[in-house]
Amino acid sequence: MRRLRTSATGRLDGHRALVFTAAGPGGRVLVRTRRGTLVQDQWPDLLAAAEEQLPRGLVIDDELVVRDAETGRLPFEALQRRAAVRARGAPALAAAWPAYVVAFDPLEQDGRELLQRPYQGGAHFWRHCSPTTRRRCRGR
Secondary structure, eight states: OOOOOOOOOOOOOSEEEEEOOOTTTTTEEEEETSSBOOOGGOHHHHHHHHHHOOOTTTEEEEEEEETTTTTTOOOOHHHHHHHHOOGGGGHHHHHOOOOEEEEEEEEETTEEEETTOOOOSSSSGGOOOTTTTTOOOOOO
């Protein structure tokens, strides 16, 4: 009898995005919405965390979420405010409501497309990382 493998992820109240890390020195991290809009200026805390924690030349499919430190909840209203802010006001909102990247799938690394790899639920590739933990995220 053939064993059937399944995988599931929880539904988050966030914004779906792609994060592109710099391919080399002097490059910059980009965050692109599903509609193709570049929004990295609205997420300075995520840019700093990605530059520090993620390997170069990585493209990930992810969800951007904001976590309330007091309640532990993911307030969608705060996320909407973060997403709507102009670059000038972004640092103040980032301090009030830190954002996190919840990575689903690595799509590309160092110019190699990863879409043809066998599906393993994505979680095998990641350790939890956030702007506040300062743990490094590395592919395994």
